[in-house]
Every structure is written in structure tokens, then in C-alpha cells.
Amino acid sequence: MKKNIGVIGAGIGGLSTAARLAAQGHKVKLWERTESAGGKMNQIIKNGYRFDTGPSLLTMLFVIEKLFKDCGRNVNDYLSFEPINPLCRYNWTDGTVFDCSANLQQTLGQIAAFAPEDCEEYVKFLGYAADLYQKTADTFIMNPLQTIKDLKNLKKSDVFKIDAFPTVSTRVDRCFKSEYLRQVFKRFATYNGSSPYLAPATINVIAYVELCLGAYYVKGGLYKIAEALERLCLELGVEITYNADITRITTKEKTVSGLELADGSTHKADAVFSNSDATFTYAKLLDADVIKSKKRSRFTDIEPSCSGFVMLLGVRKTFPQLKHHNIFFGRDYEKEFAEIFQRKVLPEDPTIYIANTSYSDAGHAPEGCSNLFILINAPYLTDKVVWTEELSRDYGDLIIKKLEKFGLENLQEFIEVREHISPQEFYDRYRSNRGSIYGTSSNHQFSAFMRPRNKSPYLDGLYLVGGSTHPGGGIPLAMLSADHAVTIFNRNQKP
Numbered sequence: 505m506k507k508n509i510g511v512i513g514a515g516i517g518g519l520s521t522a523a524r525l526a527a528q529g530h531k532v533k534l535w536e537r538t539e540s541a542g543g544k545m546n547q548i549i550k551n552g553y554r555f556d557t558g559p560s561l562l563t564m565l566f567v568i569e570k571l572f573k574d575c576g577r578n579v580n581d582y583l584s585f586e587p588i589n590p591l592c593r594y595n596w597t598d599g600t601v602f603d604c605s606a607n608l609q610q611t612l613g614q615i616a617a618f619a620p621e622d623c624e625e626y627v628k629f630l631g632y633a634a635d636l637y638q639k640t641a642d643t644f645i646m647n648p649l650q651t652i653k654d655l656k657n658l659k660k661s662d663v664f665k666i667d668a669f670p671t672v673s674t675r676v677d678r679c680f681k682s683e684y685l686r687q688v689f690k691r692f693a694t695y696n697g698s699s700p701y702l703a704p705a706t707i708n709v710i711a712y713v714e715l716c717l718g719a720y721y722v723k724g725g726l727y728k729i730a731e732a733l734e735r736l737c738l739e740l741g742v743e744i745t746y747n748a749d750i751t752r753i754t755t756k757e758k759t760v761s762g763l764e765l766a767d768g769s770t771h772k773a774d775a776v777f778s779n780s781d782a783t784f785t786y787a788k789l790l791d792a793d794v795i796k797s798k799k800r801s802r803f804t805d806i807e808p809s810c811s812g813f814v815m816l817l818g819v820r821k822t823f824p825q826l827k828h829h830n831i832f833f834g835r836d837y838e839k840e841f842a843e844i845f846q847r848k849v850l851p852e853d854p855t856i857y858i859a860n861t862s863y864s865d866a867g868h869a870p871e872g873c874s875n876l877f878i879l880i881n882a883p884y885l886t887d888k889v890v891w892t893e894e895l896s897r898d899y900g901d902l903i904i905k906k907l908e909k910f911g912l913e914n915l916q917e918f919i920e921v922r923e924h925i926s927p928q929e930f931y932d933r934y935r936s937n938r939g940s941i942y943g944t945s946s947n948h949q950f951s952a953f954m955r956p957r958n959k960s961p962y963l964d965g966l967y968l969v970g971g972s973t974h975p976g977g978g979i980p981l982a983m984l985s986a987d988h989a990v991t992i993f994n995r996n997q998k999p
């Protein structure tokens with residue numbers, strides 16, 4: 505039966521949910537507090553430079569393909585995907601450079617030059633990560649994991665084979681002798697905002713996803729995905745209202761009844777799908793007496809993923825040493841993660857990621873210029889770091905000096921556009937829990953079970969989607985959260 509559905513937020517999870525429900529014939533209204541679609545996937549265009557401000561890498565292409573197919577469309581009519589080669593250029597302070605590619609022979613050729621002792625281990629590690637994917641993906645990623653029944657695909661014999669007890673770092677150190685490769689493989693834990701020194705080795709599955717299943721750029725920039733999802737929603741009849749802040753989810757006898765906006769208007773709904781961060785949804789959008797405080801604290805006390813400090817530079821120059829994706833490693837990785845996750849202060853010698861999309865997409869910067877998206881992992885918001893414009897500028901200056909030392913000569917002198925996005929802005933703009941950028945952290949063996957479920961266990965008609973819910977952060981997982989929430993919603997409908 506056709507239902508009236510309210511969706512809060514036009515992030516990846518909200519848009520994917522709205523499209524799926526509208527394709528099934530429901531009447532869907534979506535409210536977004538900012539002026540545009542995409543949430544953390546956004547863009548800035550300034551003085552001839554174009555920057556993505558959020559994601560720069562798309563993995564698990566089959567997830568977006570399935571989303572469009574389930575909505576009766578072909579994703580290739582909306583988006584053009586390009587494999588990136590090399591996948592990433594890694595740089596170390598001693599001048600060592602590693603171009604990691606999806607092509608195994610090319611990569612082994614590179615490894616032979618700086619870590620010949622680990623060529624065989626590299627191949628073995630990919631086999632190990634592939635095995636983890638086979639044992640975990642069905643149960644922990646592709647499945648709603650709403651009830652114990654959803655564990656049916658997990659073989660008992662596999663429970664102790666998913667490497668949940670050592671940390672990412674312990675396993676990687678056991679596999680590789682080379683400090684360079686150790687650092688490369690530990691970095692994958694940051695793809696969902698975790699520390700390799702705390703997260704279970706199961707997270708090594710991410711290496712398989714990028715290195716074996718493929719990593720893609722979207723022609724025109726990753727923001728094209730948000731535009732394509734918005735177009736899909738509109739074509740399917742979703743009513744989208746921007747600059748519309750939802751302040752309350754209304755309920756009647758433990759059942760959702762509708763939504764209230766900041767302007768005081770109310771809307772009735774048979775079900776509400778919240779793409780607002782799960783912590784924000786439980787702490788701020790529901791009246792205090794709707795869920796007992798002990799139950800509520802399960803969601804409000806949850807540890808967020810790390811946040812990020814973003815600096816966007818439009819530079820009147822190109823740098824031959826930069827590829828599309830680039831990493832400049834800090835000297836002491838363990839100290840860096842202790843600073844982020846334990847001391848919760850800014851890393852003194854941070855690892856720097858640069859997406860230089862003008863390398864692949866000439867239109868993103870004026871001729872002879874570069875658009876550099878720079879991301880530093882930063883602690884989620886606490887009173888230890890108070891973000892001000894001055895702090896952003898000072899920390900940005902430190903990064904620029906570091907990059908100059910790495911060989912990006914006279915970077916400072918050639919900058920003509922400079923923007924910063926701090927963790928505080930990720931909270932202020934998108935309401936993400938303490939400014940986190942990938943939802944909840946995976947710094948615990950049981951993180952997969954602790955993530956907020958896609959259907960609230962306490963209220964009928966309330967569903968949660970997006971990176972802060974099951975199965976986790978990142979574009980494909982936020983899209984999958986929508987698939988799971990809609991699957992559970994359909995299960996709950998009376999015939």
C-alpha cells in the first residue's frame with residue numbers, strides 16, 4: 505500500500521532512500537537543512553577552480569549500479585566512471601615513492617625497487633584480504649543485520665577466521681617486513697575513520713576492496729554522484745525542499761507520526777527515514793520522554809570516527825610529481841594515531857592526502873594550474889581543540905610548509921584560492937556527531953554490532969540511514985544503508 509514517507513536530509517543515504525521508496529510507488533517528501541544535495545559530498549567553485557569538498561574516491565561500483573537498476577534506471581546514463589591509474593602515489597620523507605596500481609604486475613615491479621623482500625607477501629596479503637571479504641561481506645555489509653536471524657549467512661566455522669582479535673597494525677606487521685608497506689596497508693583503516701592501532705584486523709578487507717575490486721573517479725568530480733541522485737529522485741517524483749531544518753520527529757504511542765520544521769510547520773508521515781546523524785536523531789530530534797535515557801545513551805555515547813581538516817588550494821602552477829591521488833606520510837604513524845584518537849589533539853607531523861583532480865579532469869583548474877584538495881585526519885570535536893579561523897590558517901600554513909619540503913616548490917607563493925573546512929564546520933553544517941566524517945568509529949572488535957541499526961528498535965516507523973548507521977561510512981556503505989532500511993521497511997508492511 506502506498507505510504508506517506510518523510511526523509512530527513514539529502515546526504516547519500518537520504519537521497520538513495522528517497523529514490524528507492526519513490527520507485528516502489530510511495531509518496532516521498534525530503535527536507536534538507538542546507539541549500540543543496542549531497543551532504544558531506546559537496547563542491548566549491550571559485551575563480552576558475554573546482555573542488556570536491558568531501559569524497560574523492562568511489563569503490564564498490566556494483567552498489568551504485570544496483571541502486572539505479574533497482575530504481576529502473578541505468579547508472580551509465582547519469583554518470584561516467586573512470587578507473588584511476590596509479591590508484592595512489594605514496595611519498596615518504598626519505599624520497600621513496602610508490603605508485604600503487606590495480607595492475608598486480610606493475611605494482612610488484614614497483615615494490616621490487618624498494619621492498620623486494622615483500623613481493624611475495626604482497627600477493628599473499630591480497631589473498632588473505634580477499635578471503636576476509638568472502639567471509640564477512642554478506643553478513644556484515646550486504647545484509648541488514650537487524651536481528652539475530654540476519655546472521656544466518658555467517659558460518660560458525662568462520663567466526664574465528666575473520667581476524668577480529670589482532671589489530672590491523674599487528675596483522676600488517678606480521679605480514680610485511682618493509683616499514684613502507686606496513687604504513688601503506690595500515691592507512692586503509694582511515695577509510696572508515698579508524699585507527700589501525702585499535703581497529704580489528706577484519707578491517708584489512710578495505711585493502712581488497714580498493715586494490716582488487718577497483719577504485720573510480722567520476723568524470724566531472726565526485727559531486728556528480730549527488731547531482732545524479734538528486735535528478736533520479738526528482739524523476740521518480742520525490743518532493744525535495746532545501747533550507748528546511750527538521751527540528752522534531754513527532755510520535756504517538758511509540759509510533760512515528762510526522763515531522764516538525766524550524767519554521768513551526770508540521771507534516772504527517774507513516775514512516776520517517778532520518779539521514780541526520782544517528783546520534784543527532786536520537787539526542788535532538790526525539791522528545792526526551794520518547795526513549796528512556798539509558799536506551800538513548802546507547803546512541804549518544806557511541807564513539808564517532810575521526811574528523812578531518814580540509815584545505816582547498818587553487819595553485820597557479822602544476823606539479824609533475826603529483827598524480828590524481830597522493831599521500832605524503834608523516835614520520836611516526838603510531839604517534840600520529842595516538843594524537844588523533846587517544847590524546848585528541850592535532851597531529852604535529854600529519855600524513856597528508858592530496859586529490860589533484862585537475863590531473864585527470866583538465867576543466868577543474870585554469871590551464872597550467874592545479875586544484876588541490878588536501879585532507880588531514882583530525883580528532884573529532886572535544887574541548888582539546890577549539891577550531892577558529894586562526895587555527896585553520898596556522899595549521900594550513902604548517903601543511904603547506906611540509907609539502908614544500910616534500911618538493912612542491914614555492915607552493916605558498918603560487919596559491920590564488922585558499923579555503924578551509926574544519927571539524928567544527930562538519931558539525932555546524934551537516935550535524936555530524938562531533939564533526940566526524942565517516943560516522944561511527946570501527947576501533948573495536950564489536951563495532952559492526954554496535955552501530956545504530958537501520959530501523960529503530962524503540963519506535964515503530966523510524967528508520968535510520970547514512971554513514972553513522974549500519975553498515976558504516978563511505979559512499980557505497982551509506983547507499984547500502986538505504987537498501988537495508990527499505991528492505992526492513994518492506995518486511996514490516998502488512999500485506
Ligand SMILES: Cc1cc2nc3c(=O)[nH]c(=O)nc-3n(C[C@H](O)[C@H](O)[C@H](O)COP(=O)(O)OP(=O)(O)OC[C@H]3O[C@@H](n4cnc5c(N)ncnc54)[C@H](O)[C@@H]3O)c2cc1C
Nearest residue numbers: 513515516517537543544559560561750780970971978979
Ligand atoms: C573530507 C571527506 C572525505 C571523504 N572521502 C571519502 C572517499 O574518498 N570515499 C568515500 O566513499 N567516502 C568518503 N567520505 C565519507 C562520505 O562522504 C560519507 O560517508 C557519506 O557522504 C555520508 O553520507 P550520509 O548519507 O551519511 O549523509 P551526510 O553527508 O551526513 O548528509 C546528511 C544530510 O542531512 C542533512 N541534515 C542533517 N540533519 C538535518 C535536519 N535536522 N534537517 C534537515 N536536514 C538535515 C545534512 O545537512 C546533510 O545534508 C569522505 C567524507 C569527507 C567529509
